[in-house]
Amino acid sequence: MSRRIALWVALLATAPCTVLAHASAETAKTLPRVHDPVLLTGEQLPDLTGRSPDRIRVFAIRKGKAMPIPFQIDERHESGDLVLSRVDDDSSDDEDLPGIDANDELVFMAMDAGDRGDRAALPEAADVVIELEVRDPRTEERGWAYALHFPLDVPAPSQARYVHFDGGSNQARSDFYTVDYHDEGNFFTSLRISPEAGGSGANLVHRTRMRGAPTFSFLFGDFTLEFTEEDSMMELSGVKNGPVRATRQVDLSVDLGALFPELPTGRVETHHFRSSFVTPTKVSIPWMVLNLASDFSFVTLTDFRDVADGTRYFDANHPNGLDYEGEPELILTGEDHDWWVTAGSGGSFLQAFLTPEEWQEWGVVRGTVFVDEEPGTPERPRTDGKHAAGFSLVDVEDIPESGDYTLQMFTAVLPKPYEPGDETAPMAMVQAPLETTVRALQRPEPLAKRTGR
Numbered sequence: 107m108s109r110r111i112a113l114w115v116a117l118l119a120t121a122p123c124t125v126l127a128h129a130s131a132e133t134a135k136t137l138p139r140v141h142d143p144v145l146l147t148g149e150q151l152p153d154l155t156g157r158s159p160d161r162i163r164v165f166a167i168r169k170g171k172a173m174p175i176p177f178q179i180d181e182r183h184e185s186g187d188l189v190l191s192r193v194d195d196d197s198s199d200d201e202d203l204p205g206i207d208a209n210d211e212l213v214f215m216a217m218d219a220g221d222r223g224d225r226a227a228l229p230e231a232a233d234v235v236i237e238l239e240v241r242d243p244r245t246e247e248r249g250w251a252y253a254l255h256f257p258l259d260v261p262a263p264s265q266a267r268y269v270h271f272d273g274g275s276n277q278a279r280s281d282f283y284t285v286d287y288h289d290e291g292n293f294f295t296s297l298r299i300s301p302e303a304g305g306s307g308a309n310l311v312h313r314t315r316m317r318g319a320p321t322f323s324f325l326f327g328d329f330t331l332e333f334t335e336e337d338s339m340m341e342l343s344g345v346k347n348g349p350v351r352a353t354r355q356v357d358l359s360v361d362l363g364a365l366f367p368e369l370p371t372g373r374v375e376t377h378h379f380r381s382s383f384v385t386p387t388k389v390s391i392p393w394m395v396l397n398l399a400s401d402f403s404f405v406t407l408t409d410f411r412d413v414a415d416g417t418r419y420f421d422a423n424h425p426n427g428l429d430y431e432g433e434p435e436l437i438l439t440g441e442d443h444d445w446w447v448t449a450g451s452g453g454s455f456l457q458a459f460l461t462p463e464e465w466q467e468w469g470v471v472r473g474t475v476f477v478d479e480e481p482g483t484p485e486r487p488r489t490d491g492k493h494a495a496g497f498s499l500v501d502v503e504d505i506p507e508s509g510d511y512t513l514q515m516f517t518a519v520l521p522k523p524y525e526p527g528d529e530t531a532p533m534a535m536v537q538a539p540l541e542t543t544v545r546a547l548q549r550p551e552p553l554a555k556r557t558g559r
Contacts, residue, residue, distance in 0.1 A: 133222035137240060137249035141382045141518050142216040142535045143351060144240055144251070144542055149208040153234050153546050156205040157255050163263060164212075165228060165252045166220030172228050174264040175251065177214040178348030179206060188375065190344030190355055191273075212253065213350050215268070215380065216240055216540055219249025225547045233257050239543040244534070252547075264349070268380035271352035273345045278352060278378040282519045283455075285383070288313070292356050292374060297408075297455070303381070304521045305453025309411060315494075316406040343373075352378045382518040382532065393508035402503045405475060406515070407496035408457065410448070417450025418524075419495055421474050425526040428476065430493040442466060443474045445533060446495055449524035456532050459497040460514040468505055473498040 148155045154162060164177040181189040186209060206212075219240050228235055232254035240249050269280040276287040282303040286296040293314045299305025343355040355375045376385045410430070418427035421443060445458040459472055477494040518532035 133250075135219060135221050135249040136247040137216060137219060137242060137540075138247065139242060139531065139534065139540065140217045141379070141532050142540055143379055144214050144216050144219075144238070144540060146212045146238070146542060146544070147208065148206045148210045148212075150542075150544055151206070151212065151236060151253065153236055154206055154212075154253065154255060155208060157234075158204075159206060161256050161260050162206075162212075163254050163256065163261055164214050165254060166218055167223035167227055167250065167252070168220045170221075170223070170227065172223070172252070173220070174261065175214060175218040176264045176266045176268060176349040177212060177253075178350050180211045180213065180346060180348065180351070180353075181207070182209045182211065184209070187373075188346050188353060188355065190346050190353075213348070214251060215350055216249065219251045222248075222250045223252075228252055228254060228547075229256075229261060231256055231259055231261075235547040237545040237547055239545070241541045241543065242534070242538070243541050244538050267349040269350070269352045269378045271345050271347055271354055271378060278354070278376075278383065280378065280380050282381045282521075285378075287354070292358060294408075299453025299455065299519055303453065303519050304523070305519075306451055308452050310448075310452045312409045312411050314406070314408050315496075316404070318402070318404045350379065354378075381521075382516065382535065384517075384536070385515045387513045387515070388510060389513055390510050391505065391508050402501075404499040404502060405496060406459070406499075407475060407477070407494045408448075410493045410495075417448065417452070419476055420447040420449065420524055420526075421445065427524075441473065442471050443497075444472060445529055446474050446497075447520070447524045447529060448495060449520070454520040454522065454524050456516075456518045456520060456529055457495075457497075458514075458516040458518075458533060458536060459499075460516065460536055461499070462511050462513075465505065465511070470499065470501050470504060473500065 159179040162179065164175050165172045166175045167173075181204075183189060219238075222237075222239070225235055234255035236253040238251045238253060240251065241247070269278065271278045276289060278285050278287075282300055283305075284296070284298045284300070285294050287293070288295050293316075294311055295313050296309045297311040298307055298309055300307055341357045343357060345355070346353040353375055355373065357373050374385060374387045376383055417430050419430060420427045422445070423441075423443070427449075444460065445456055447454065447456045461470060461472060475494070475496045475498050477496075514536065516532075516536050518535070520528055520532070522528075
């Protein structure tokens with residue numbers, strides 16, 4: 107063999123390895139987001155609409171091998187409301203669903219996404235393969251998952267379950283946390299962070315609270331009313347359980363009597379995930395409230411049990427933290443603030459409050475509230491425990507337009523003691539939602555056809 111021929115042979119032998127190495131670097135998962143669900147509607151997945159959810163599986167590719175990952179498909183009514191189960195029924199995720207509609211939702215966790223692969227890496231029995239490229243819009247980091255439909259033999263799904271809501275006990279559980287709801291109200295009576303998530307498993311929370319104080323102007327003068335979480339009338343609509351998301355839905359209203367206008371009402375869905383839970387609340391603000399209210403303040407609090415030594419409060423203006431002992435003060439009521447953290451030996455968690463962007467443009471301000479052992483004044487709502495943290499909402503009366511608005515309360519468990527910057531990852535879930543590109547993949551050609559045999 108001549109040296110020239112030998113050189114060409116050597117180049118041909120090494121070229122495929124070079125190409126494959128380059129492709130591997132481009133298609134390896136780089137997405138680190140762990141709190142975020144990925145949610146896609148049937149409208150975004152046209153190749154799956156009309157198909158039976160029990161014949162769909164979602165896979166991720168890791169080290170060249172396709173592995174099933176937890177997912178669920180939640181049905182929604184034409185109105186957009188989730189199709190729920192009875193409150194005492196925990197089998198909603200096992201029911202046979204009709205074909206997927208445009209507003210139904212496929213949900214999986216971004217942390218379960220894997221590397222990018224081709225059609226040949228996935229089960230051959232699937233007749234539909236959808237590539238889901240999940241991207242962080244801030245960093246361009248990516249991960250991939252694959253939704254497959256099987257006309258005949260359907261592979262076993264992933265056996266992992268991240269969260270569950272027990273309608274009988276009003277308790278949501280994951281391997282990161284446990285929360286208990288009050289039997290007759292839409293507030294928590296406990297929050298436990300598990301040792302697997304850096305906590306002690308002890309109950310950190312006496313209860314969560316809220317206080318509204320509208321002042322109405324009438325011909326005979328001003329009149330201020332107060333209402334709390336116990337004045338809200340609640341109707342528990344139902345629950346929806348799945349391996350990735352567990353939802354509790356209630357209808358809320360506040361009735362102050364026939365002499366006063368109806369206060370904002372809304373439907374509340376709390377979505378529980380493995381390490382976080384979020385409550386998007388649809389609030390209807392009647393025009394009469396805006397026309398008659400000369401002042402409207404609102405405070406929501408997490409009322410802690412006796413905190414362990416070393417437990418501290420953090421926010422953007424207090425990156426080094428404040429002790430819950432000896433700091434009895436109200437802070438940051440006039441500066442808009444969207445998150446705070448409590449961290450200690452019992453565990454660490456972040457809470458965020460998101461209001462419509464137009465509210466901030468209209469001057470409605472979110473302040474953070476820090477209470478220690480001196481409750482009872484108008485600025486420090488009374489607590490049953492010694493310490494509390496939360497949000498204030500002031501100048502609500504400055505909202506110029508009646509209508510429907512969505513507020514979000516978001517809580518995320520932090521798996522280690524807080525350090526400045528640890529808020530970035532959970533806040534990204536609500537401030538920079540992941541983006542997903544959907545691509546249909548074709549079946550690979552048979553080997554005989556590709557080789558020309």
